[in-house]
Amino acid sequence: MLSVSCLSALLLHTLERRMADAGNKESAPIGGDEFTNTELENNKNNTMVEEGSTLLRRMEISVAEAEKRTGKNTVNMQEIFTVYLIETRPIDAITEGHNPAPDSLWRRYSEFEILRNYLLVTYPFIVVPPLPEKRAEFVWHKLSADNMDPDFVERRRVGLENFLLRVASHSVLSNDKILYHFLTEEHRWKEVVYETGFQAKADSRIKALSATFRVKNPDKRFTEMKHYSDELQSLTSQLLRVRARVADRLYGVYKVHGNYGRVFSEWSALEKEMGDGLQSAGHHMDAYAASVDDMLEEEEHYADQLKEYLFYAEALRAVCRKHELTQYELETASSDLISKKQQREELATGMVRTFSFKGMTNKLFGQETPEQREAKLSLLEEQIVQGEETVTEKTVECEEYVKGAWVDMQRFKEQKDRDLREALIGYAVMQISMCKKGIQVWTNAKECFHKM
């Protein structure tokens, strides 16, 4: 039976081979030596380097640290917030054997949000990687929902780095200039990004996403994908909720055993023959109770991996909705064009096909003069020409959107299957490790009871 460390090593090796197979000759270097083995593993798990990726090939990126700052917020009140240190290094320099100091700048969470909103608006056909959660959700009782909690901050740091690595390794997103500025220019970046005018588009995007409209002929594949994204969202959130409850209960079980430690120790003072055995058994019970904290903290990492896909589901849904929107706009433009052509026909032939108030008033108050009719006709002709242009544009837009989105959704699907597969394996490995610790503690306790 393989030991846990053996399994982890195998895991790591398999992942490296997979990345090599993907055609990218370079592995994705992650960061400084301060990363633990687990973090390295985890980051590799999370960030499969894509074929033909660009930015990440040129640049090493990491979110190295987190710090607290104070400052004034928008309503001029004092607030405390956390900033994260982004470090970058050119890969050429590293492969050439130099070891330059990294360039670095500080960013806070809200700036990441701005970047992501910009990407969402600029590349609506891409399933944009999500940010780590804004507030701690699915907490079990030990973790406070406090954003200042050091464990939460640390997990957020990892999540933000993960976000950057995913974006920087995406074949389309990684080429974006704004992204590059985000990583390299601390102070002017905000002005630059607002200058793109994305904010206005972001507002209308949100409106559009929540609007209700009926699409007549959506691409069936997108409808299915949207359905899937809804399922993914509800399934993962249910799973996360139950997992948190299970963790909470498990915590209770372990911690109550700590009472054994206390009572055994007190009792051992009373007994002559049993004293030693009881005393040492008590220590093991204390160790057992204490072991649950680390175990559950590690499990949080698994939860984070699931959460990423919970949030990804939302991004996937948005891509499908955007298709529906573009399709709807095309359909609207088409039907507008058809009705305008109909109107022209009616005007030209004098036949009224459809009911209209104009028609009625004409009947009641007499027909228009020939000059009026001519004016109307030429207006209609203009509108029809515009309309045909619009329809052509929209058709192209739709087709291109479908093409681009479908490619990225396929990419996303493969990434998801890979990542979740590894996450589930990692989870099993974690559980096995937990069981091994349990075996050890109780075997030790057994020895002590023997001595009683």
Added chain:
Amino acid sequence: MSRTIDAVVSPTQTNTIPADISGQMLDLDEDDDLEVFSKDLTLADGNMFNASMPTSPGSMVNQCKFEEDEESDSKDIFITVDNPESHVTAIETFITYRVLTKTTRSEFDNSEYEVRRRYQDFLWLKGKLEDAHSTLIVHPLPEKFVVKGMVERFNGDFIETRRKALHKFLNRIADHPILSCSEDFKVFLSAQAWELTTYKKQGPGFLSRMGETVRAVANSVRGVKNRPEEFTAIQEYVEDFSNKIGSLDKVTQRIVKEQKEYLEELKEYGPTYTLWSGSEEELAEQLKGVAGCIERCCKETEEQVGHLSDTLVPVLHEYVLCAETLKAVLRRRDNIQAEFEAKNEALATKKVDRDAESSDLGFVWGSLLGKNPEEARHQRQERLDGEIEELKEEIDKLEDRVEWANNALKGDWGRWQRSMRGDLKSAFLSTAEKNVDYYEKCSGVRFLSLPPIVLP
């Protein structure tokens, strides 16, 4: 070690002073085993419970070996308690247990007895043994009433727990060098139902026992003056032990509760993976695998909780009751000594009385009645001398009684400590073993769920 009966038989066999009167007073109410019943039990035709325990001598030896390490080679009496049955009469419904005895002891006429006893009968036996041997440590009986939280499924589990405890009770008595020789014990094991009822009616009547209990209360209020150091040490130990074992009992019950709540959540967890697998293609197998794992772990957890409830919880609870028994035994010993001390004081007072000059009052009375003062004084002295002699006799008896009580307790104390160590050690060991087994099974299950990893 052969089972020789101590030549010293308690001088107070028939004239006992029960120290703990509350049990006596309340014993009038007969519905101890009625607690168990609710109307919708399907017990009408009896015999619905566990099958009888094996009765071959070989298996009985194994069973007894498990219970008592010492003296198992020379066991000459085997007792089992099994086969609970319900009995319905016009007035009440109650449960009886089969008590099966196999013995080679000479004081028994037969070598095998099979009788049915109800909880009340066990209570009676315990009372008689404590009366006869007030400073010996009698193993506790399971409680009369259902303690909240201890019993969940009212029916089968409660009866089974009680049955096991009654079985242990009788076997502990059978192992005790002095208690097992008790006539009451013999009658309990061998008499048919009507014989037992008749036998129970003998012995000191209720009213005479009332008088004794009043005296006992009086004595205990007075308190003991010169308790030997070793008994004070034992009392302090018992106080502390009682606290510790009570805490352990509570902690263990809490663990059972938490573990059960964990199990409930776990049962909902597996299905979320199954549900998800329905929406996936590539991941479906793996997700189903995880669900399967969790289900298996649920089963293991259920077993582990069951083991805890069957093995550790009852033993800890027994020793909580033991602690109370010990406190009662120490009190009774104290009372015996207190009575002795009281009589001694009375003697001293009488002596002072006798040796003192005639009191004025006595002289005055005497002269009023026309008695010769010398004569009066002489008569008085004679009377007091007589009383003093009587007192001295009583005191001798009481002194013997104190010595016997102390020795009995000292002897039994060592015995009890050894049993306690053995019982608790084996219960904790068993728990630790089960926990190791639990984690081994769970980790095995998880390991098998991992997809085959391509080896380099």
